[in-house]
Amino acid sequence: MSSEIHRSSVAAQAPDHGLIGRLVGRLGVQGLLTDASDKAPFEASARHGRGVARAVVRPASTEELAWVVQELVGADASFVVQGAATGLVGAATPSDRGTQWVVSTQRLRNRLEIDPVNRSAIVAAGYRLSDVNRAAAEHGLTFPIDLGADPSIGGMVATNTGGSRLIRYGGVRENVLAVAGVLANPPGARVGSTHGLRKNNIGLDWTQLMTGTFGAFGVVTHATLKLHPVQRQTATALAAVESAEMAMELLCSFEGALGEFVSAFEGMSGNALNAAVKHLPSVAPPFQNAPPYAVLLEVSSAVSKAAGLDLESILLGWLEAQVERAMILDAVVDKPERLWRIRHAISESVQALGKLVAFDVAVSRSRFAAFRARAIELIAAEVASALVCDFGHLGDGGMHLNIVVPPGTRVDAIAELRAKLYQAVVEEFDGSFSAEHGIGPYNQAFYRRFTDQPTRALAGALHVQLDPYGQLGNVRLD
């Protein structure tokens, strides 16, 4: 993009009554993208279609961001805030009408401070998870939210991301000490803080209101994150079990015996395991016969072997006892990176098999197996010959119920299945229809259907207070 081309496109935008000009004037040409090709990366959604941005605004400091919000609100503009655009429900994608502005936090990288004594980090919204971990590692620390994507910190807070090690560390909510942000009302007002307090029990907690509300109530500018010591030992095994029921029983035994060492317990169906192994030609099948269900177990510790802790031998001892008790059919102990490679290949390998339909649900662990059976039954009834390749974070009851549907499956059949499956998880199993991915335009209708009136009224009161003219974001929680 040359600045000449950019300026000519600016000149063409008369209806904004000078807004474009003011934005370029203060932010410079790096701060405003109006060309179709420049805007394109900010209009794409990670999974569900794309939108059209009126323009992309990229403030590079909190002051610029606050000013941008003030300008946009003052100009009656509607805008959506976007981090790394890795979300899966379209909450950061502009609508397709071409009227919504994108405020990108990509350049909000003015602060990344590690405090090793407090085990915390103050991070500007535009940094990515990998940036934080790189900086933390220099101090023997880590931010242990383990995800397939590499989202921005602002997006992680807004989405309250979970991931594969939630069972040990919790999700973002359990690991964010403070959030600083900017409001749409009063326009550009600064709220919250960057304190590193682990306890601050003084009433309405702005941090909690900003965590997991998908940008509906304000813009995250900084988060103060709790860091943890890096792990010095990790031992992993892949265990074949007879069923998801047995996997859950195994989980209870695993936690009872290995307690605080447990850092992951990832289940996968035989189909999912098969798909992954076929997809990775360099990986030998871990079991001679594909099992009905398999589990990747991980224990880890910040304590070194030299201090007197041998995690691999503790895991081996436990596994042998489980084989003796016939709790597991077979198990492979291998290097973490080799076993996780299989687990991480599932999504891609399933997508390679055909048209993927995905559900991100969760239930109480005690109802996991029963719900899974019910879901498989529903899928068979609605889309005959669909291939169910589910995997999940069993430790927290999360299930990525991915299915491959036959070519030519009707769109309305899939929509019908989705409605029935969500209804079953929420109404029959007291579960969640969006465990990790949050709420966006993509699943807003289900939010309306499954959320009770008092909660929506409460969210409505917050919308009225924080965004009286409905200009902020594309998620409505009322």
Add this chain to the structure above:
Amino acid sequence: MSSEIHRSSVAAQAPDHGLIGRLVGRLGVQGLLTDASDKAPFEASARHGRGVARAVVRPASTEELAWVVQELVGADASFVVQGAATGLVGAATPSDRGTQWVVSTQRLRNRLEIDPVNRSAIVAAGYRLSDVNRAAAEHGLTFPIDLGADPSIGGMVATNTGGSRLIRYGGVRENVLAVAGVLANPPGARVGSTHGLRKNNIGLDWTQLMTGTFGAFGVVTHATLKLHPVQRQTATALAAVESAEMAMELLCSFEGALGEFVSAFEGMSGNALNAAVKHLPSVAPPFQNAPPYAVLLEVSSAVSKAAGLDLESILLGWLEAQVERAMILDAVVDKPERLWRIRHAISESVQALGKLVAFDVAVSRSRFAAFRARAIELIAAEVASALVCDFGHLGDGGMHLNIVVPPGTRVDAIAELRAKLYQAVVEEFDGSFSAEHGIGPYNQAFYRRFTDQPTRALAGALHVQLDPYGQLGNVRLD
């Protein structure tokens, strides 16, 4: 209390236009206390004076509670919800005007269900922490919030209690999966749920709004709590160090080496240690010479010794290395119950020395020692010859800055010290003036002083939505 006496006192309450009669009619005489002697236990505050209740209402089910709230709101009554009345800021104590009703959750004990597979418990608000732990222990589980008091579960949620093991497990917020409650507006409306989900990322989280808001926004009826495996090994030591600075350095080394085993790191000044040891005639002084500062260190594990983990020898190895590095002056390894007895005796022993003035503050760990020095300086300047007996949860930056003031110290000198100390912790050290105890009438004025306008406006919008006529509770967050 005989029911005759009770009835005659009911008859004397004409101005309620039949409300008393309706309450007795539905709840029975156990459900309504109007005699002065029956009301007295519900009018006392754990630390700061007492109030006068119009009457005490004790519903025994969620339905009764919802109906009571509806009746009270309909009768324009003002009421405060009370659990076990162990709070320290007066949030559950009625005002002294005699017009406020107390709604006690004491009899709300209709549900205590442990789900061992999900590692969770659904608990009615009136159960106490000890009740939950007794029930959980039968399944090898525990709710690991460790407190001096034995509060009700409803009160723990409303206060977001922390305690001595927050460093390992977090506080209530990190361990509450769901909250069910009743609103004052719409009067008696039920909200929330009792689901046992570890992930349910669907927008405004009612659980977070009810946690740590001191009953301002609704009444907790049930909480679903995360349980953890019980610890099978615990090793503790009391270490003498040169200063609070050294204690913080020691904490970093402790966490770096012992990682997930760390379950407590409690600091105490030499004065606090001395007071406790003198108060316990059966306990021999742990050190020949009283150290300037001491630390109770605890490591614990759910993994048994038989599985190949010897926690005591790991702790000993680490302690020896610290003595060699001159990080600690001396250390005593002893049974947990013996060392914790010293730690738990501090509050009582300090109170026995004279008039106690207490501050419950927190700062970032990296500023703990500097703040402590500043606080000691402030105390000396404001109340000469005060004895500073501070102790604290160093792992989370929490400090119980307890001081004993000389007889005859003027009340306004103490008030002046309080104002200056809170100002220092908040404005100079970016800390908290109420780390664990929350906000109540006792410290409401400081809340107003230190809370920013956007946060108060937001709380105001919630008050308007949830309690438009200001009838619920005696904490205002706007």
